[in-house]
Structures are given as C-alpha cells and as structure tokens.
Amino acid sequence: xxxxxxxxxxxxxxxxxxxxxxxxxxxxxxxxxxxxxxxxxxxxxxxxxxxxxxxxxxxxxxxxxxxxxxxxxxxxxxxxxxxxxxxxxxxxxxxxxxxxxxxxxxxxxxxxxxxxxxxxxxxxxxxxxxxxxxxxxxxxxxxxxxxxxxxxxxxxxxxxxxxxxxxxxxxxxxxxxxxxxxxxxxxxxxxxxxxxxxxxxxxxxxxxxxxxxxxxxxxxxxxxxxxxxxxxxxxxxxxxxxxxxxxxxxxxxxxxxxxxxxxxx
Amino acid sequence: xxxxxxxxxxxxxxxxxxxxxxxxxxxxxxxxxxxxxxxxxxxxxxxxxxxxxxxxxxxxxxxxxxxxxxxxxxxxxxxxxxxxxxxxxxxxxxxxxxxxxxxxxxxxxxxxxxxxxxxxxxxxxxxxxxxxxxxxxxxxxxxxxxxxxxxxxxxxxxxxxxxxxxxxxxxxxxxxxxxxxxxxxxxxxxxxxxxxxxxxxxxxxxxxxxxxxxxxxxxxxxxxxxxxxxxxxxxxxxxxxxxxxxxxxxxxxxxxxxxxxxxxxxxxxxxxxxxxxxxxxxxxxxxxxxxxxxxxxxxxxxxxxxxxxxxxxxxxxxxxxxxxxxxxxxxxxxxxxxxxxxxxxxxxxxxxxxxxxxxxxxxxxxxxxxxxxxxxxxxxxxxxxxxxxxxxxxxxxxxxxxxxxxxxxxxxxxxxxxxxxxxxxxxxxxxxxxxxxxxxxxx
Ligand code: SF4
Ligand code: SF4
Numbered sequence: 001x002x003x004x005x006x007x008x009x010x011x012x013x014x015x016x017x018x019x020x021x022x023x024x025x026x027x028x029x030x031x032x033x034x035x036x037x038x039x040x041x042x043x044x045x046x047x048x049x050x051x052x053x054x055x056x057x058x059x060x061x062x063x064x065x066x067x068x069x070x071x072x073x074x075x076x077x078x079x080x081x082x083x084x085x086x087x088x089x090x091x092x093x094x095x096x097x098x099x100x101x102x103x104x105x106x107x108x109x110x111x112x113x114x115x116x117x118x119x120x121x122x123x124x125x126x127x128x129x130x131x132x133x134x135x136x137x138x139x140x141x142x143x144x145x146x147x148x149x150x151x152x153x154x155x156x157x158x159x160x161x162x163x164x165x166x167x168x169x170x171x172x173x174x175x176x177x178x179x180x181x182x183x184x185x186x187x188x189x190x191x192x193x194x195x196x197x198x199x200x201x202x203x204x205x206x207x208x209x210x211x212x213x214x215x216x217x218x219x220x221x222x223x224x225x226x227x228x229x230x231x232x233x234x235x236x237x238x239x240x241x242x243x244x245x246x247x248x249x250x251x252x253x254x255x256x257x258x259x260x261x262x263x264x265x
Numbered sequence: 266x267x268x269x270x271x272x273x274x275x276x277x278x279x280x281x282x283x284x285x286x287x288x289x290x291x292x293x294x295x296x297x298x299x300x301x302x303x304x305x306x307x308x309x310x311x312x313x314x315x316x317x318x319x320x321x322x323x324x325x326x327x328x329x330x331x332x333x334x335x336x337x338x339x340x341x342x343x344x345x346x347x348x349x350x351x352x353x354x355x356x357x358x359x360x361x362x363x364x365x366x367x368x369x370x371x372x373x374x375x376x377x378x379x380x381x382x383x384x385x386x387x388x389x390x391x392x393x394x395x396x397x398x399x400x401x402x403x404x405x406x407x408x409x410x411x412x413x414x415x416x417x418x419x420x421x422x423x424x425x426x427x428x429x430x431x432x433x434x435x436x437x438x439x440x441x442x443x444x445x446x447x448x449x450x451x452x453x454x455x456x457x458x459x460x461x462x463x464x465x466x467x468x469x470x471x472x473x474x475x476x477x478x479x480x481x482x483x484x485x486x487x488x489x490x491x492x493x494x495x496x497x498x499x500x501x502x503x504x505x506x507x508x509x510x511x512x513x514x515x516x517x518x519x520x521x522x523x524x525x526x527x528x529x530x531x532x533x534x535x536x537x538x539x540x541x542x543x544x545x546x547x548x549x550x551x552x553x554x555x556x557x558x559x560x561x562x563x564x565x566x567x568x569x570x571x572x573x574x575x576x577x578x579x580x581x582x583x584x585x586x587x588x589x590x591x592x593x594x595x596x597x598x599x600x601x602x603x604x605x606x607x608x609x610x611x612x613x614x615x616x617x618x619x620x621x622x623x624x625x626x627x628x629x630x631x632x633x634x635x636x637x638x639x640x641x642x643x644x645x646x647x648x649x650x651x652x653x654x655x656x657x658x659x660x661x662x663x664x665x666x667x668x669x670x671x672x673x674x675x676x677x678x679x680x681x682x683x684x685x686x687x688x689x690x691x692x693x694x695x696x697x698x699x700x701x702x703x704x705x706x707x708x
Pocket of ligand 2: 579
C-alpha cells in the first residue's frame with residue numbers, strides 16, 4: 001500500500017470534476033497558519049486518508065469564521081465573515097463539516113444557522129470517536145500509547161459550551177492509555193486562558209496567568225502527555241510547559257496527533 | 266380582646282399585602298426596563314428545568330454538604346408554610362388551631378398530631394442547618410463568601426436571613442410549648458394537639474412553672490411574633506438576595522435552552538451587513554425609527570432576562586469561585602456583575618418612579634458600576650454559567666457590554682483592533698497573506 005497519506009484536494013477541484021466529498025474539513029486559521037497547529041492539521045489529514053475518507057478543504061477560499069471578532073464584541077466584522085463563508089459553503093452545497101478547532105466548531109454549528117448556514121458540524125474528536133465506534137478505526141493492541149499516562153484538558157468550547165466531554169476521553173481509552181484526570185475536569189475544567197479573544201491580547205492585571213495555573217494542574221497529575229483538542233489550548237499549555245522548563249519531558253499533543261502516532265501514520 | 270385581635274390581624278395582613286404588592290410591581294417594572302427577548306419556546310424543556318433545577322436543586326448537589334443543609338431549610342420552608350396557612354386562618358377568624366379542630370371533627374386527629382410533630386422536627390433541622398451556615402460564613406470563613414463585592418450590606422444580609430429563620434423557628438417551638446401547658450390545664454380555647462416532642466422537651470417544663478395568665482401571654486406573644494415575623498420576612502426578602510426563593514422558579518423557566526457556547530445574534534447588524542454585501546433580504550423588515558444602541562452600556566440595553574438574573578442572584582459566589590480570571594487575581598467577578606446590574610436597575614427604577622432623571626442621570630452600568638478592565642478579563646469560558654445553581658448567565662451581560670465597547674465606543678484594546686483589521690484585510694486574525702492559507706499542504 002503506497003497511497004499518499006498527505007493528499008489534500010480542494011472543494012474547487014471536486015466541483016470541477018463534478019464530484020462531491022463525504023465531508024468538508026474546515027482547517028481554520030490556526031490550522032492553516034500556526035506552525036504548531038499545522039502539524040495537527042496534517043495528522044488529521046493522514047487519518048482521513050488512511051481510512052479512505054473522501055474529504056475536501058476550501059483552501060484559499062476559506063476565511064476566518066469570525067469567532068475572535070464576535071467574542072471581542074465586533075459583531076459587524078463577525079457577520080461579514082460569516083456571510084462570506086456561508087455563501088461559499090452553500091455554493092458548494094456542503095452538508096457535513098469536520099474541524100479540529102472547537103471555536104470554529106461552535107460558531108459554525110451554533111451561530112451560522114441564524115445567518116443561513118445549516119450544516120452537520122463535527123469536532124474531530126467526535127468524528128474520530130465515531131470511526132472507532134463503527135469499527136472503521138481499530139487502534140492496535142501494541143500502540144505507542146498503551147499504558148501511557150495521559151491527562152486530557154477540556155476545551156471550554158467543547159465541554160461546557162457544547163457538552164462534549166466523553167468523546168475525547170473515549171478516544172484515549174480506546175488506545176488503552178492510562179487516562180488521569182486533573183483536579184478540575186469536565187464541567188469544572190479550568191480554561192486555558194485564551195478563549196473569548198484573550199488569545200489576541202495581553203491578559204488583564206492579576207496575580208498569575210491562567211495558563212500557568214492550568215499547566216500546574218496538568219503537571220500535578222504526573223502525566224508526561226497532555227492531550228488537548230483546541231489550537232488555543234495547545235498554544236497556552238505549550239507556553240505553560242515551557243515556562244516551567246519542562247518541554248523536554250512533557251509533551252502537549254492534539255488528539256489527532258495521538259491517534260496518528262498510535263496508528264504509525 | 267377577641268374582636269380586637271381580629272381587627273389587628275386584618276390591619277397587619279392588609280399592610281403586608283400592600284407593601285408586598287407594591288414591591289413586586291416595582292421589581293417587575295425594573296425587569297421590564299430590559300429589551301425584549303423570546304424565552305417562551307419549548308415549554309416542556311423549560312418545565313423540566315424548573316423541576317430539576319429549582320424544585321430538585323440539581324445544581325446545588327455539585328457541593329453535597331451545603332446542598333443537604335440547604336435542602337433541609339428549603340423543605341422546612343415549604344412544609345412549615347402549611348402551618349402559616351393555619352396561622353392566617355386563625356388570625357382572620359379569631360379561632361385557634363382551626364385546621365386541627367376541623368381534622369379532629371372528621372376523626373383525623375392523629376393526622377394533625379403527626380403533622381405538628383413533623384413541623385417541629387423540620388423546625389429543628391432548619392435551626393441546625395442555619396447554625397451550620399452561620400458558622401461556615403463567620404467562623405470557617407468559606408472563601409466564596411468574601412470578595413470585593415461582598416461589602417457590608419451583602420454580608421449582613423446573608424447573616425440576617427439565617428438569624429431571622431432561627432428566631433422564627435424558635436418562636437414556633439415556644440408557642441407550642443406554652444400551648445401544651447395550657448392544654449394540660451384545660452384552659453378554654455386551647456384544643457388538644459397531642460404531645461409534641463420537641464417543644465415539650467424544650468419548653469414544657471419551663472413554662473409549667475408559671476401561672477396560666479402568664480403562659481397565655483407567652484403563647485399569644487409567640488404567635489404574633491411568628492406571624493409578624495413571617496410577614497416582615499416576606500417583605501424583607503424582596504430587598505434581599507433571598508428573593509431567589511421565589512424568582513428561582515421563574516428564572517429556571519426562562520433560562521437559555523440553546524448550547525451555552527451560542528451567542529445571541531444581532532438582527533439589526535444582520536440587516537445592515539446584508540445590505541452592504543448586496544444580499545437580498547428575504548424578509549424585508551420595516552426600518553425601526555430609532556436605531557437602538559449596539560451592545561449594552563446601561564440597563565435598558567440588556568434584555569429583561571439579564572435583569573431577572575440579577576434579581577435572582579443568591580450571591581453564593583459559586584460563579585466567581587470557578588472563574589479563571591478571578592482565580593488568577595483579575596478584577597473580574599461574575600457575581601459582582603450580577604450585583605451591579607441589580608443595583609443599577611434599582612437605582613434607575615427608583616429614580617424613574619420619583620420622576621427623576623432615570624437613565625439621564627449621567628451615570629451608566631459600564632463606567633460607574635462595571636469597569637472595562639473587568640469586562641476585558643473574561644475568557645468566555647462559561648464556568649460561571651455552569652456553576653450557577655439557579656441558571657444565571659453572567660457571560661451574556663459581559664459579551665453585550667463588549668459589543669458596546671467595540672462598536673459604539675471603539676474602545677477595544679489596541680491588540681484587538683489589530684486583530685480586527687487583520688481579519689478585515691487578511692481574513693485571519695494574524696498578519697498572513699490570504700493566498701498563503703493553503704501553503705500548509707505543500708510544506
Ligand atoms: S465566562 Fe468569563 S466571567 Fe464567566 S467564569 Fe469564564 S472568565 Fe469568568
Ligand atoms: S450568579 Fe449564580 S452562582 Fe453567581 S453568585 Fe449569583 S446565584 Fe451564585
């Protein structure tokens with residue numbers, strides 16, 4: 001088998017050939033531009049190709065969902081972005097979207113319908129978990145994470161915002177990883193500090209940075225791998241680990257990277 | 266004496282009714298200062314929230330110990346209200362233990378006996394729970410009862426309610442104790458209740474040392490004290506965080522049903538954006554004559570549910586104790602946001618009723634009550650929303666104020682303004698060329 005695991009086709013390409021993909025992969029700004037998160041994008045692409053899923057991306061036709069603008073109060077800018085995106089998505093008759101960003105997921109799923117964009121939207125953690133449930137993805141018994149201590153950091157926009165607590169954990173459990181919880185988890189999970197457009201400004205005055213507080217909780221579990229499912233959490237926790245000078249021993253990995261590695265992709 | 270008591274009672278109940286109704290009307294009109302929002306869809310889901318969260322106190326059980334104590338006070342409160350009903354009937358008719366006599370008449374005396382003993386048992390549980398809560402507040406100094414916004418009045422309010430409840434419960438027990446002494450002496454007008462365990466143990470021996478005349482006075486004073494106390498309490502709570510005992514039911518009914526992560530849309534912006542993009546508006550609406558302010562600066566920019574939230578807030582601080590910004594020393598406290606909204610709504614409502622300046626008083630919610638620093642510290646993490654036992658949504662208020670800051674004042678921080686212009690020109694919050702967006706696939 002020597003299929004190209006890195007192959008990516010754009011929606012324009014599909015349309016030109018009169019084909020339609022099973023699912024559109026919404027890459028998001030971090031997934032497209034952030035050096036660290038590009039690796040997550042590529043890991044997810046490998047998983048999709050590995051399972052022979054016909055997927056497309058918008059490529060240069062994609063643009064910011066408008067989440068940071070809306071959370072920072074700029075409703076005009078958000079709606080401009082949203083309408084443009086919806087026009088493109090609707091022109092391609094998109095039905096199903098998967099994304100590796102909880103913020104893109106939340107806004108397309110919950111906030112685009114009022115502006116005319118109705119799609120089935122899945123976060124990649126739920127998408128992968130469904131593949132595992134359907135028996136399409138079977139992590140091997142001797143995967144790299146078997147018995148490895150992992151702690152999962154709940155993203156606010158998956159957890160409290162959309163009640164997704166189980167899928168990411170089930171995914172790690174399917175690898176037989178040793179899942180350990182932080183002091184604050186699930187509905188009580190502590191924010192990484194980047195939501196609500198905080199990613200794009202300095203924190204307000206205070207005693208401590210939120211990501212440091214959260215990183216300390218993660219380190220307390222003794223896990224050497226911190227699993228995250230969001231580009232902002234990824235940045236904040238990685239910075240936190242660096243701040244503690246632990247980047248040699250502690251890895252912050254996205255769920256997609258963990259699965260890709262377990263599958264030797 | 267007899268007639269005098271009835272007349273007095275009518276005066277008391279009338280006065281209470283007058284003040285209570287006036288105050289309820291005022292709170293209602295203060296809540297109505299807010300903008301319209303529809304919260305009547307999906308009634309069955311709404312009732313479910315009322316049943317689980319208000320009646321069932323589901324969210325309280327995230328902290329089991331206070332939840333148990335709280336539920337004892339809550340059940341005590343509900344059940345003892347049946348006795349208050351008997352009090353009121355007695356007061357209006359000049360009888361004594363009218364329900365008891367009626368039950369005796371239909372041969373259900375034992376039922377009344379058990380009922381009275383149950384009330385006393387609950388009264389004891391309420392007293393113990395309140396004592397425990399007082400200790401938690403004042404001796405153990407549970408952290409969430411402190412904080413910048415817990416100034417002298419909120420602190421006093423929290424303690425007063427507990428003390429009030431203890432005193433009311435003791436009055437019931439004293440009254441029953443004296444009553445039983447009178448029964449044992451076959452004094453006229455004191456029908457048999459059967460032996461009531463707690464009041465007998467606590468007060469019977471004490472009062473049986475006194476002469477009948479004095480014991481009658483003790484019983485009457487305790488009766489009046491209790492009923493006046495209940496009426497006074499009813500008025501007091503409308504000025505207090507204790508209003509949640511009523512509003513929690515309304516507030517859970519009208520709570521947001523959509524996923525917590527969803528922000529409300531602004532249709533007025535949608536119309537304008539559609540025009541700018543040249544998209545035909547399918548449902549052409551009449552242009553409102555007065556263009557509303559974008560986002561929230563003051564009470565009337567918020568929607569009515571935000572204000573109802575504020576009146577429902579119990580000041581328990583569960584929101585603040587979970588808030589990542591507050592936990593790391595930022596100025597933001599979601600509880601303070603709720604308390605500020607209530608204070609400002611009260612201030613404006615009062616001023617409007619007096620024919621004063623109302624909204625034109627030169628003050629506003631943002632600026633005089635809530636600072637920008639607080640609003641900017643929020644990560645929109647929904648921890649406060651999740652933590653609130655009565656489904657209050659502080660985040661909704663914070664985000665509406667941000668809209669005002671960004672769109673009316675243009676006072677967002679510089680780094681946010683750069684982010685805005687990046688999105689406008691590069692379609693990404695960072696400064697990358699849109700044509701490079703797909704480069705990752707080739708790297
Ligand atoms: S949503 Fe904002 S106010 Fe509420 S807990 Fe999170 S940071 Fe605090
Ligand atoms: S908003 Fe809710 S959680 Fe916060 S103090 Fe008020 S009642 Fe308690």
